[in-house]
Amino acid sequence: MTLWKEAAHQLRRAASRTVSVDRRHISGLSGARKQLFQSNKISQAVRRDLYVRGIAQSRRQFSVTSAAAHGHITPPKPGEEINVSFIDKDGERYDFQVSEGDNLLDIAQANDLEMEGACGGSCACSTCHVIVEDAELYDRIPEPDDDENDMLDLAFGLTETSRLGCQVKMKKDLDGLVVRLPAMTRNLQASDFK
Numbered sequence: 580m581t582l583w584k585e586a587a588h589q590l591r592r593a594a595s596r597t598v599s600v601d602r603r604h605i606s607g608l609s610g611a612r613k614q615l616f617q618s619n620k621i622s623q624a625v626r627r628d629l630y631v632r633g634i635a636q637s638r639r640q641f642s643v644t645s646a647a648a649h650g651h652i653t654p655p656k657p658g659e660e661i662n663v664s665f666i667d668k669d670g671e672r673y674d675f676q677v678s679e680g681d682n683l684l685d686i687a688q689a690n691d692l693e694m695e696g697a698c699g700g701s702c703a704c705s706t707c708h709v710i711v712e713d714a715e716l717y718d719r720i721p722e723p724d725d726d727e728n729d730m731l732d733l734a735f736g737l738t739e740t741s742r743l744g745c746q747v748k749m750k751k752d753l754d755g756l757v758v759r760l761p762a763m764t765r766n767l768q769a770s771d772f773k
């Protein structure tokens with residue numbers, strides 16, 4: 580089992596108990612995160628979040644792609660438009676016509692909707708959490724992989740039709756997709772806990 584898989588496995592087991600993980604697995608964390616992780620002053624949920632984010636950072640080096648670099652979508656060709664709608668946390672609905680291959684994070688950011696995408700679409704945070712309204716359309720989206728499931732575990736307000744927006748690419752049979760933005764997302768940074 581890779582270091583990452585083992586860490587994720589331990590986190591799942593630790594989720595409902597006191598966090599207890601092998602010291603080997605925190606070697607990839609930055610100094611600040613390591614100190615916070617080892618401190619008893621922060622909650623288990625915070626430790627889990629910092630732990631996962633730290634490992635994800637060291638593994639994927641997600642900082643090379645800034646969030647500002649996202650949000651670019653291709654205008655759809657006439658006749659090839661795919662309809663997608665977002666409902667924001669105030670219940671306001673926004674309808675768009677997009678191209679095949681655009682992901683929900685890019686669509687939201689290109690249209691100035693409130694979707695943070697803190698890791699720049701690297702599947703290393705949960706700030707692009709969306710809730711798919713229609714279960715039938717949800718079933719047409721390719722299943723989330725282990726990395727996405729691990730990040731979804733950290734999302735606030737997780738539901739049975741939750742996905743990470745950056746991992747959902749539009750395609751023809753998702754025409755009419757409606758996603759709701761959750762009331763809040765979690766984006767913890769080590770600097771929040773000085």
Ligand code: FES
Binds near residue numbers: 707
């Ligand atoms: Fe971080 Fe989607 S933007 S997981």
